[in-house]
Amino acid sequence: MSFPLPLRPRAIAAAVAATVCTALPAHAQVLTTTPAVEEKPPAKAETAPEKIQKVEIKGSSTAYDPRRDDTASKIVVSSEEILRYGDTSVSDVLKRLPGITVGGGGRGGNDIRMRGLGSGYTQILLNGERAPAGFSIDTLAPDSIERIEIVRAASAEFSTQSIAGTINIVLKKAVKTAQRELKIGTGESADASNPFANLQLSDKLGSLSYSLSANAWRYRYDRETPTEETRMSADGRLVEVQRSRQHDRGSPEGASLNLRLNWTLADGDTITWQTYGNTQHNDYLGAQAIETPVGTPPRYTERTLQEDARNTFGRSDLNWVGKFANGAKLDVKLGTHWMRSRGLWEEQDYRFATLWRDADIHSSTRERGVSTQGKYSTPLVPGHALSMGWDAGTTWREDARVERDAALPGTPPDNADEGYQASVRRLALYAQDEWDVTPRWSMYVGVRWEGIDTTSEGSTFDTVRTRTSVWSPLAQTLYKLPDSRDQLRLALTRTYKAPAANNLIPRRFTSTNNSQTEPDRRGNPDLQPELATGIDASYEHYWAENALLSAAVSMRRISGYTRQGLFLDANGRWVSAPVNDGSAVTRSVELEAKLPLSAVMKEAPGIDLRASVSRNWSRVEAVPGPDNRLGQQTPLSATLGIDYKTRDAKLTTGASFAFRTGGPVRIDTNQTGYQSVRRELDVYALWKFSPQYQLRVAVSNALGQDYFYDNAYRDASGVRRRAGTYAGYPQGRATLEMRF
Structure with missing residues (x-):
């Protein structure tokens, strides 16, 4: 869905589009009338900044959230959450996430489990692909991970060897700033x-x-x-x-x-x-x-x-x-x-x-x-x-x-x-x-x-x-x-x-x-x-x-x-x-x-x-x-x-x-x-x-x-x-x- 906002910067247009997609029809009517506010005579121009600011705030509060907006159920764990405790192994990161348990006695051989099921029922992916046999996720440094995706119900894009669910570990790739x-x-x-x-x-x-x-x-x-x-x-x-x-x-x-x-x-x-x-x-x-x-x-x-x-x-x-x-x-x-x-x-x-x-x-x-x-x-x-x-x-x-x-x-x-x-x-x-x-x-x-x-x-x-x-x-x-x-x-x-x-x-x-x-x-x-x-x-x-x-x-x-x-x-x-x-x-x-x-x-x-x-x-x-x-x-x-x-x-x-x-x-x-x-x-x-x-x-x-x-x-x-x-x-x- 798109709206005619020729006078807006791209960032505001994206925020407005995100807001309209999830808002009630009444909200959509308010947002689509904002261009007319900008064209009012100078005597009333002092109200325009308030209108613009309100549009930006609404866009921010309803920004795209994969957990909330994707049809396929998914929990995304950000890099900030991964690094919060300064962990040196991925297993230590996963044990604090909802619905995930880590088996073993803390001496290696940890078994990652969703729905309490391990032994291969939980699928572990690296960048969307199944890791080779014998590869341990604990050889990954948490600092090298961009995000962790927890997928409860299978989707066709990933392997369906996931009776309990899928944990997809995505290595860092996006470069936003130096x-x-x-x-x-x-x-x-x-x-x-x-x-x-x-x-x-x-x-x-x-x-x-x-x-x-x-x-x-x-x-x-x-x-x-x-x-x-x-x-x-x-x-x-x-x-x-x-x-x-x-x-x-x-x-x-x-x-x-x-x-x-x-x-x-x-x-x-x-x-x-x-x-x-x-x-x-x-x-x-x-x-x-x-x-x-x-x-x-x-x-x-x-x-x-x-x-x-x-x-x-x-x-x-x-x-x-x-x-x-x-x-x-x-x-x-x-x-x-x-x-x-x-x-x-x-x-x-x-x-x-x-x-x-x-x-x-x-x-x-x-x-x-x-x-x-x-x-x-x-x-x-x-x-x-x-x-x-x-x-x-x-x-x-x-x-x-x-x-x-x-x-x-x-x-x-x-x-x-x-x-x-x-x-x-x-x-x-x-x-x-x-x-x-x-x-x-x-x-x-x-x-x-x-x-x-x-x-x-x-x-x-x-x-x-x-x-x-x-x-x-x-x-x-x-x-x-x-x-x-x-x-x-x-x-x-x-x-x-x-x-x-x-x-x-x-x-x-x-x-x-x-x-x-x-x-x-x-x-x-x-x-x-x-x-x-x-x-x-x-x-x-x-x-x-x-x-x-x-x-x-x-x-x-x-x-x-x-x-x-x-x-x-x-x-x-x-x-x-x-x-x-x-x-x-x-x-x-x-x-x-x-x-x-x-x-x-x-x-x-x-x-x-x-x-x-x-x-x-x-x-x-x-x-x-x-x-x-x-x-x-x-x-x-x-x-x-x-x-x-x-x-x-x-x-x-x-x-x-x-x-x-x-x-x-x-x-x-x-x-x-x-x-x-x-x-x-x-x-x-x-x-x-x-x-x-x-x-x-x-x-x-x-x-x-x-x-x-x-x-x-x-x-x-x-x-x-x-x-x-x-x-x-x-x-x-x-x-x-x-x-x-």
Whole structure:
């Protein structure tokens, strides 16, 4: 919709158009008469500035907000929010966002979850693309991120491997003003230290703009982890107790670089080249001692461990955006990625101080891939935004593992030389249309087809080829209620979860002391995708600027549910492998509130409040209850945050409290687990000494809560249980930020 404002500057015209699109008809009449006010005689010209000022204020208050105005439901987290606590990992940023929980015990391997579901149900994208296998988002420096998009209901433009939802991490690309910033800092806790540095550079040189982000860090830790394993007979007698204490010490370190160049051509087309890379090195030393006060000792009672591992990852994309007549646009991207890792694992296993096994394991992994994405959009019909596109790529992976056991007296060597090669080819085609049915009612429909072809062959298994494809019809709608700022959303989706390539390859990874709670692991080439049909509905109330109340409900019905099966093989070893097992249902309710104090009182201090609560239920039909939750789902999570800024903006401070429940989980008929309850309090303060210098301090996990886990296996012979505790400590962090 457009209006004739020939005498206005472009900024005012945009503000007026945004205001009219969302205002009542009466407002539109007021705004469209403002040009006549400017042409009144000079005697009344003194009233004109008031009219102009009112138009600008209205335009500002109703400026485009993707969360409020997009038909497809989306939450956008700005760079300011990402950097608020001075976090050094993306996981720490995500744990404070509404509807998101982060699993794990804070010692790596964090599992990002939406609707409480992890294990691949939540899709993580980097610049709109699925990150390669093995890539960790915690290798990204938060300073290199422009925004984070939380997409609850799937859209055709992104991959529909998003049963729980999608988190899209967008690296910095827009260059608004020249920036030269250096950050140096360190984090300290009772068992770890984490010095780091970050450099940000950006500027414009005519039609060329560039941005560069460089980051370096080191993490040193020294900690102990106690574990206890017990076995009860069928009649309830305690027949075995094993207590172990493992001492871990390491010093991983790494660096990353993100470079982006933007060219604006004479005809308005743009060309963008972006390259991201990181490298990591990890030195690790470990020692474990097991004592058995009751029962038979394990095969090995002491163990020393040492690892030297190096990993390098890179990604480069070339993106062209061409503009055509009548508002049509073509967006084409070509990309490549590569990954290389090498490791040496040395293990000495003892039985009562006598060396029984001395093994060296050399591993090497190499991955490379090419990809292309494209999107053509055109306003083919008035009021419609029609687009269609593709997403294709091929990845090649080579993995080698050589194990050499020293020939000790009386012990035959157990040497192994394993390797495999795998290729993954994927193709996706989609089309979507978004249109305004009325000024208050918009619709979105889309369809996406995705196909994946995986081929693998290795030295210990035959060639395996797996092909899967999924059609995903999608629909979303947004209706803004008349005479209010309330609105309703509804979405119908079909999504899926494809098996990870590693879960399809029938290669075995053996455990040292094999048991039901410490089994071997291998893939399953017969694994099929999980398919989900879902519905999402939400109510949103925008009752003041930056003030929000929302309630959302959702349900997913999943077929082909995948779980970790456990069985005893012909050689008498326990093996864990993924299997498809029936169907499952999950339901969620999410409440969110954002309240600037200025929305309820005049001359209020600069205080912003925010809160969210998520309640999740699920049931796996093939697993008997109770507690047969899907993917070890988090039943309840909540966040509460407060931020304060002085009137002169020299001091900003705040706190965030994140809570999630846990409890027992029924994995299958024989296996159970326990999820630890988490209470995490983070606080921060930012002092701006001058436009060039500021100091940011923060404390994470201020409550110092430990993380507890408990796994059990039950059968006719009794119960075997394994439990352990990861000690949690508060970490203080200080960052000096300098602009030059």
